[in-house]
Amino acid sequence: MKSTLLIVLIFACPTLALAGTTYTVNVLTDVATGAGTSGSLRYCITTANATAGATAAAPHIIQFAAGGTGTITLGSNLPTFTTPIFIDGGTTVPAYTFWNPKVRLVGFSMLFNNAGGSDSHLKGLVFSNGTPHAIDINGVNNLLIEECFIGTDLAGAAGEGTANHGILVQLNTGMTVKNCIISGHGAHGILAISSANLTVIGCHIGVNKAGNAAIANGAFGILLLDASNNARIGGLAGGTTDSMNVISGNGQVAIGLQGTAKSNIRVIRNYIGVNKAGNAALGNQFGINDAGTVTTFLVKGNVVSASTAQGMYFLNTVGLVIKGNYLGVDATGMTSIPNGSNSLDLNGANGAIIGGSAAGEGNVSSGTGGPGQHG
Structure with a gap:
């Protein structure tokens, strides 16, 4: 009498760790224009919102290249965050030092009214003449x-x-x-x-x-x-x-x-x-x-x-x-x-x-x- 030995191999499948994506603002226009992970600030926020993987510990990061520093005149409110996002106007910005900001947003508001945007972070930005x-x-x-x-010029003066x-x-x-x-x-x-x-x-x-x-x-x-x-x-x-x-x-x-x-x-x-x-x-x-x-x-x-x-x-x-x-x-x-x-x-x-x-x-x-x- 033959017996069949059934060997079941159980493979442990590691859970892939989620991680945010880094986006780079490289133009000062407020139009949602860009490609891939680079473009205007509005484009980067919109694209980050549509991209999975961000967590409280590892949010999407929006940084600024030399071409994206200066004044961005907003034509409407920036998109509300629907996922954790870190807009970093400091760490990678050329010539940035503490309280010497290089990115100024003029007009309208930055809105946070979607709970998905909890655990977000803003650093090194100037908000001028917003409304309301x-x-x-x-x-x-x-x-x-x-x-x-928040409420001054670039010099804080x-x-x-x-x-x-x-x-x-x-x-x-x-x-x-x-x-x-x-x-x-x-x-x-x-x-x-x-x-x-x-x-x-x-x-x-x-x-x-x-x-x-x-x-x-x-x-x-x-x-x-x-x-x-x-x-x-x-x-x-x-x-x-x-x-x-x-x-x-x-x-x-x-x-x-x-x-x-x-x-x-x-x-x-x-x-x-x-x-x-x-x-x-x-x-x-x-x-x-x-x-x-x-x-x-x-x-x-x-x-x-x-x-x-x-x-x-x-x-x-x-x-x-x-x-x-x-x-x-x-x-x-x-x-x-x-x-x-x-x-x-x-x-x-x-x-x-x-x-x-x-x-x-x-x-x-x-x-x-x-x-x-x-x-």
Whole structure:
């Protein structure tokens, strides 16, 4: 009796790793023209959207050759991203250095309104004279915007903002705005609506590249509206100047919080109302203003001076901690740069912790037009 031995060989088939494609912008035209992986910016975005393989870890990359640097005048909004894309106006651009951008987009907006475009990244771009906003984000998560000038010229010296907002972000989670200039807009520099885990670090908001003159946003530098929880504005305690924001020269409020309840807000190590050197006034109307919306609010290590009204105003804020701030003085604490009214106004913010016993936890308040603290 013969028996048949059936041997089944199982071959392991490795899963092919997905990877993004690199595209190169080599012309300044806004027409969607190109071939293969090279062409105009509009062509490269459109082609990247239609190409599979991009992931959060390995997005499509759009870089710029010498022929693609300069000013691109947009005839309409750029295509929204439907897949992760990194527009890199820095790494491979000839003669690019930090805060010395070479690619300027004039007119209209960059839209992010397709969830497929989550995990995208913009670097080293200048957004001038956009409409209605420079960057408009709705429902797209985990975006990184870095080393961009949003509302100025290529030099970061003159305002070329929108009539509305520099960055409008709605229903987003996990956006980081890093080392950007956001100035010259008719309304707010950044308006975040129900957007959690927002991080803003190393930015000039309402001022120029040098940090020594105002390019005002007409209303707020940053406005957190509704459930914009877990926001971090500025560096962590003990952070470096690289994570510090300069938020000055704005028509109304440097950092405002309004609308429905939000929690865990951290405003740490910012220069508010003064220049980058921390020794001269550029002003805001209010420095920090919470209209009764926040539970758990840490304000630490900031200079808040030169406001025409209050330096800091808190209405019914719960879990408020204010430590190590310089109010109405320069960054050394030795020279008066007064706020027009109270440096610190607590209106129903019961249980607030002001200062502390550890080194550096005390607040310095001086040189104000009204009482240093009112509550």
